Amino acid sequence: MLLAIAAATTTLTLGLAIHGVASDPFQSSRETTAGPDVTAVIMPDPEGGAVDPAVLDGLTGADGVVDHSGPYPVAGATLTHGDRTMDVQAVGRDTEPAAVDRPAVTDGDWVRGGGVVVEAAFAEATGLQVGDPVTLAGRSFEVAGIAVTTALVPYPWTTCLVHCVLGQLPEGMRSAPGAVREPGTVWLTVTDVEEIASGPLSYVSYLKLADPDDAQAFVDAHNQDQPGAPRLEPWQHTFEQVTHLERNSQRVLTTGGWLLGILAVASVAVLVGGRMADQTQRVGLLKAVGATPGLVAAILLTAHVAVALLASAAGLVAGRLTAPLLSERTPGLIGAAGDPALTLRTIAIVTAVALGVAVTATLVPAIRSARTSTVDALNDAARPPRRVGWLVALSSRLPVALLIALRVAGRRPRRVALSIASMTVTVSGVVAAMAANAQLAAQPILDADTETQRLGELLLIITVTLIALAAVNTIVVTWATVLDVRHASALTRALGATPAQLSAGLSFAQVLPAFVGAVLGVGGGLVLYTAVDPDEVPLPPVWWLAALVPGVMLAVAALTAVPARLAARRPVAPLLQAELA
């Protein structure tokens, strides 16, 4: 019971911890870096000709602007590190912190002459580290630091401050002369940028507004669609771009957390059922030696509460240690999609569930024992099976294995409902993950898009966890069923069923609910994903969905084969004699 509750509470902790992962790394990063409300860029004409940075000065005095920094020069360049060559946009900055946009240095120092600071996501994708020698436009530099900014979208979907190309150009379009491809961002001193520039510079200014919510209106009012005019972008644009995958991660974590939590409760329900059956004879023994039902409850409760508290503590620790695997830090921002936290709420829920299991597993048999005779309790009289008449009638028309399967399933409708629910939840999660993967596969992707890769890994981990928990549930339910029907199984064999027929019947008894659960889960998964992400309609390949249902049935058949086979080969005579013992 200790291990069983610990396993369930670990899963529940995991679910609750990652469900609580909803912090907003962009906002915290924006506050830390004094992120601008509006970014204004002016780029030179691709055909040549310098731009006047004074054009940007007109914006700094506009209504609503309370602070600004820049204009800063920006040059496109080629960065060489060892054998690797990458395009970058080099932004010239003062060595002193600016009023608006102060990139937060996460490693090393801020810019200095001959020292380059690399944007964090770019550094992570390329492996650049503080102290690395690099060459920019043929001139040697040293990586002075790594920094995070919210003034632009991190690598690889960088906000272009110079003419640049991200991903594949649409057919028929040509890139501007001198445009850089998929650039990372680096900061240098203004002097260094001016020295490495091979052509006219771009300029960028960062504006702080009195009310950040007015950023879009400010941009609408001041954006001019004409050559030589500055291009303005509100902070919300950066936020949308930065948090697009981040929000997807949060959705995956939140939804995965709920699904894992539901499966954990299903496991607990199976455990409680098994535990209650185990307790019957023990309660009878206590009554036989003179214990009142109240005393019986007190004795069992004391023992099990201690076990439950120990198990919940183990589950909380294990869940907390496992949760970070599902929620790694996102490069390019300070913080993460969420560092999973062991909140008081999580601790309270997990402990309450563990105690609930112990109390239920204790009190119900105690109350039952009060209502039944001591002799019956001592005999460990089996819980009478349910009768589902239509199922019995239907089974008469089927082959022997299916006849056995339907009748076994019909004896315990609640257990069947639990199996269906468990499989529906699992398959829903798997289908939702497949839909998300299909969506990821369909969108343009850059080689260095670590965010998308991370999301894919996250989906994989949650899917594997869901499947593992469902597999455990299937095995537990199968064992519970095998034990529950051991007398009926022996009788069925005595009446002429072969071991193979009985084994197949016991296995089918689990496969049939799995089939129903899988069918419901396929629909449920698509509904789930559409509900979680209504903006983007995903559709995994149809053959994936079509293969999922038989795949689930095969997997359940394989999982149940061993316990079913063992049960079908038990000697018949001792089981039939046991009722007389």
Add this chain to the structure above:
Amino acid sequence: MSSILSTRGLTRTYGDGESLVRAVDGVDLDVAAGETVAVMGPSGCGKSTLLHLVGGLDRASGGEIHLAGRRVDQLTERALARLRRTDVGFVFQAFHLMDELTVIENVELPALLAGRSPRAARARATELLRRVGLDAKGDALPTALSGGQRQRVAVARALSNEPVLVLADEPTGNLDSAATLDVLRLFEDLHEAGQTLVIVTHDERIAATADRLISMRDGAFVDETRLTGGTTGHLGALAGLEG
């Protein structure tokens, strides 16, 4: 008269070395077609084990079992299942009815397991319930029946596939006197219809109705008596059950 069932040197042991137990120890048994044989003995003498061996519910440690002209002690589990399905019917002391099935569903179950059509299985079950006097109880659940009625249902179920041999293990062990008389009468009917019966019992009233009485002790046959009154005579008076 030819033997339906014969065993030679039938042995069933448990454990080994000093803890070796000979539950059945070199039993030779012949049962003729249509004969009723009662096996008596104290609890633990091996009579139920003998029945399980003969019926293919347990595996012999040694010796031979021949049923309906073929050797069955070396059959595979699958073949033994077929044997139980077609050639043997069991009646247990604890009835072993399935509580979630109605009376008629219990009786038709062996026929369904044998692959008969649902219609044929139901027709056979209906006929058997009429034969045991429970045709009005077909839709009842076993829990709604008395002990004697449940055992009559069990007998009907044992006859479902027209077995050549019915094995009854303490069929009246859980019954009161009136119910015991009911079951005795039923066995008498079966005997008169030519059904071969082997009944394990420690109830002398049951044993007295057989054609032959075998006493068993420590796994071996120690005495054999041919009864002339048997089920052909005045059953109730002989069994001392009629008032």
